[in-house]
Amino acid sequence: MSQFFQIHPDNPQQRLIKQAAQIIHDGGIVALPTDSCYALVCHLDDKSAVERLRRIRGIDEKHHLTLLCRDLSEIGVYARVDNRQFRLLKAATPGPFTFILEATKCVPRRLSHPSRKTIGLRVPENAIVQALLEELKQPLLGTTLIPPGDDDTPLTDADDIREKLEKQIELIVDGGACSLEPTTVIDLSGNEPELVRQGRGDAAVFGL
Numbered sequence: 001m002s003q004f005f006q007i008h009p010d011n012p013q014q015r016l017i018k019q020a021a022q023i024i025h026d027g028g029i030v031a032l033p034t035d036s037c038y039a040l041v042c043h044l045d046d047k048s049a050v051e052r053l054r055r056i057r058g059i060d061e062k063h064h065l066t067l068l069c070r071d072l073s074e075i076g077v078y079a080r081v082d083n084r085q086f087r088l089l090k091a092a093t094p095g096p097f098t099f100i101l102e103a104t105k106c107v108p109r110r111l112s113h114p115s116r117k118t119i120g121l122r123v124p125e126n127a128i129v130q131a132l133l134e135e136l137k138q139p140l141l142g143t144t145l146i147p148p149g150d151d152d153t154p155l156t157d158a159d160d161i162r163e164k165l166e167k168q169i170e171l172i173v174d175g176g177a178c179s180l181e182p183t184t185v186i187d188l189s190g191n192e193p194e195l196v197r198q199g200r201g202d203a204a205v206f207g208l
Contacts, residue, residue, distance in 0.1 A: 001166055001167060002031075002162065002165070002166040002167075002169050002170060002171055002172050003023070003170065003171045003172070004158075004162060004166075004171075004172050004174065005019070005020065005171065005172070005173050005174065006174045006175075007020075007128050007173050007174070007175050008175075009033070009126075009127060009128060009175045009176045010127055011127070012127055012128045012131040012132075012175075014131070017128075017131045017132055017135050018135060020032075020132055020135075020171060020173065021132060021135040021136050023170050023171050024041070024042065024043050024132075024136065024140070025043065025136075027042075027043065027046050027048065027049045028042070028049070028169070028170030028171055029041070029042045029049060029052060029053055029056065029168075029169040029170055029171075030042070030169065030170065030171040030172075030173060031145055031155075031158075031161045031165065031169055031171070031172045031173065032128060032129065032132070032173040032175065033126060033128060033129075033158075033173065033175035033176065033178045034068075034096075034124045034126050034129055034178065035094070035095065035096045035124050035125040035126045035129075035179075035200075036096040036124075036144075036178065036179050036181060036182050036183045036199060036200045036201075037144050037145060037146075037154035037155075037156055037178050037179060037180070037181070037182050037183075038144075038145040038154065038155055038156060038158075038161060038178050039068070039142040039143060039144055039145055040053055040056060040057065040142060040143055040144075040145050040169070041053075041068065041140040041141060041142035042140070042141055042142075043140075043141070044067065044108075044111075044138060044139055044140065044141045045108070047110065050065070050110070050111070050141060053065075053141070053143065056147075056165070056168050056169065057143050057145075057146065057147075057148065058147075058148030058149075059143070061110070062113065063143075064098075064100065064113060064118070064119065064120040065111060065119075065120065065141050065142065065143050066098050066119075066120035066121065066122055066141070066142050066143060067107075067119060067120065067121045067122075067139040067140070067141060067142075068122055068123075068124055068129060068133065068139055068140040068141075068142050069121055069122065069123050069133070069139045070123070070130065070133045070134065070139075071093075071094075071123060072086070072089055072090060072093060072123065074123075074138075074139060075089065075093075075099075075101075075121050075123065077104065077106050078103065078104055078106050078107050078119060078121060078139065079099075079101035079102060079103060079104060079107075079119060079121055080101065080102040080103075080104055081101065085101065085188050088186075088188060088193065088205075088206060089188075091205050092186075092201065092205050092206070093122075093123040094123040094124060094125035094130075095123070095125050095201055096124075096125070096179075096181075096183045096184060096199060096200035096201040097122060097183055097184050097185075097186060097201040098120045098121070098122045098183040098184070098185045098186070099120065099121050099122065099185075099186055099187075099188050100118050100119070100120055100185065100186070100187040100188060100189050100196065101118060101119060101121060101188055101189055102117060102118055102119075102189050103117055103118060103119040107119050111141065116189070118187075118189050120185070121139075122183060126175075128173060128175045144182045144183075145161065147164055147165070153180075154178075154180065154182055156177055156178045156179065156180055157177055158172055158173070158174035158175075159174075179200050181199045181200035182197070182199045182200070183197075183199045183200060183201060184197060184198055184199040184200060184201035184202070184203055185197040185199065186203065186206055186208070193206040193207070193208060194208075195208045
């Protein structure tokens with residue numbers, strides 16, 4: 001059964017953030033709010049947790065998982081970013097965008113796209129996520145919380161998540177209702193930015 005934490009969306013209680021970080025360190029999967037939808041997250045280096053996260057979401061290894069990073073410097077550790085890409089990233093972070101970039105060797109091969117060697121990355125503008133990332137001192141691996149067979153409709157309410165997933169994950173963080181819109185996905189791995197999915201973020205900042 002899941003634990004259930006009510007965490008303040010603007011001033012997260014550090015005691016609960018520490019407990020959530022420990023659950024993740026111990027291999028747990030956590031549902032938490034972001035600046036777009038709720039997300040399922042787990043430890044970047046925990047292979048069994050990553051496999052379980054994929055099963056819960058009903059996705060295979062060709063579906064990009066996303067690294068939730070504290071800032072642009074952390075993105076630079078896990079993705080190859082040139083000056084042009086950096087300028088675009090700087091204009092849109094933190095915010096409700098996911099970026100597809102070429103993965104560096106710091107990304108385990110099982111996490112990058114099997115043929116393209118790319119990875120999804122984002123810098124969320126959410127106090128709970130940022131506090132958790134600061135406590136962990138490394139990115140979280142995550143995916144939008146859309147249960148299999150739910151018509152690409154994300155769950156945005158902690159009580160609904162509890163009803164559907166409390167027997168499958170270790171922690172649900174109630175930080176208030178989230179947006180119904182997922183992140184806007186921008187592929188920056190090519191010569192020009194490409195809009196993969198229109199979501200909450202305004203793609204106009206990329207000229208799209």
